[in-house]
Amino acid sequence: KAGVTQTPRYLIKTRGQQVTLSCSPISGHRSVSWYQQTPGQGLQFLFEYFSETQRNKGNFPGRFSGRQFSNSRSEMNVSTLELGDSALYLCASRVGGQGKLFFGSGTQLSVL
Amino acid sequence: DQQVKQNSPSLSVQEGRISILNCDYTNSMFDYFLWYKKYPAEGPTFLISISSIKDKNEDGRFTVFLNKSAKHLSLHIVPSQPGDSAVYFCAASPRETSGSRLTFGEGTQLTVNP
Numbered sequence: 001k002a003g004v005t006q007t008p009r010y011l012i013k014t015r016g017q018q019v020t021l022s023c024s025p026i027s028g029h030r031s032v033s034w035y036q037q038t039p040g041q042g043l044q045f046l047f048e049y050f051s052e053t054q055r056n057k058g059n060f061p062g063r064f065s066g067r068q069f070s071n072s073r074s075e076m077n078v079s080t081l082e083l084g085d086s087a088l089y090l091c092a093s094r095v096g097g098q099g100k101l102f103f104g105s106g107t108q109l110s111v112l
Numbered sequence: 113d114q115q116v117k118q119n120s121p122s123l124s125v126q127e128g129r130i131s132i133l134n135c136d137y138t139n140s141m142f143d144y145f146l147w148y149k150k151y152p153a154e155g156p157t158f159l160i161s162i163s164s165i166k167d168k169n170e171d172g173r174f175t176v177f178l179n180k181s182a183k184h185l186s187l188h189i190v191p192s193q194p195g196d197s198a199v200y201f202c203a204a205s206p207r208e209t210s211g212s213r214l215t216f217g218e219g220t221q222l223t224v225n226p
Contacts, residue, residue: 004155033213042116042201043156043216056213090155100146101214103155 002027004104006091012110018079021107025072025093031055032074033101034066037088046089049074050096078109086111115139116204118217125224131189133220135202138183142204146214147176147187150199159200160187192224 005024013019025032033056034046045058049068066076072093078085088108092101117136125131133147143164148156162169162176162185169176175188189196199221203214 035216040218042218043203043214045213045215048213058213092155100158100161103148103157105153105155 004091004093004102006089006104006107008107009105010108010110012112013081014112015081015083017081018077019081019109020075020077021089021091021109023074023076023091023093023104025074025091026102029093029095029102030072031094031096032068032072033092033094034074034076035090035092036060037090037106038086043090046076081111083111085109114218115142116202116215116217118200118202118220120220121218122221122223125192125222127194127224127226128191131187131192131196131222131224133187133189133200133202133222135185135187135217136183137185137204139204139206139215140183141206142215143207144205145176145178145185146203147174148201148203148216149196150201150219156201189222192222194224194226197222197224 007022031050033048035043037043048056052068063079068074088106090106092103115138146161147159150156160171160174160176162178178185199219201219202217205214
């Protein structure tokens with residue numbers, strides 16, 4: 001069974017631009033979550049989608065948004081990029097509302 | 113407000129010895145705890161979990177201990193192997209069924225020396 005797939009693996013953008021990251025969950029998994037990892041900050045929860053609905057949202061500005069498609073694939077978008085948005089963005093999936101999360105390898109975003 | 117805290121950014125252990133990684137939490141609503149391991153350039157992988165109805169859970173070389181009164185949990189790795197060298201994250205959620213919102217600690221870099 002294929003794991004969680006995130007694309008692209010690396011991304012370089014400049015301030016003010018916007019970016020879209022993609023995540024394909026494990027087959028059969030309906031819940032997709034996004035986390036941001038920065039050095040010294042651990043993993044910060046961004047949002048969670050289940051059956052195309054946002055079920056939970058972390059404390060991030062409205063520049064961070066996401067969506068989930070009917071096939072459970074998810075995208076997150078960051079508009080008007082700031083230098084502080086440079087981070088590893090991790091996607092995770094699970095079957096439903098419980099159980100452990102399975103993480104992808106992440107998208108490393110650098111904002112110059 | 114850091115609700116899950118791993119006070120040791122790094123830990124160095126000799127191969128074959130015990131590694132003990134610690135984690136403290138402040139939110140008394142946390143009921144389910146997990147440990148993840150992360151290698152560079154990879155996503156975190158699940159190691160072991162424990163529910164608050166237990167005080168210990170074992171899986172091979174990995175054991176997690178939970179002390180609810182002290183709001184403290186620890187991960188023991190015995191014996192430690194060089195392949196265990198990675199960043200270990202502690203995570204917590206209010207209930208096992210509460211969904212994907214896990215609160216993570218900052219991580220502890222474990223180095224196991226041959």
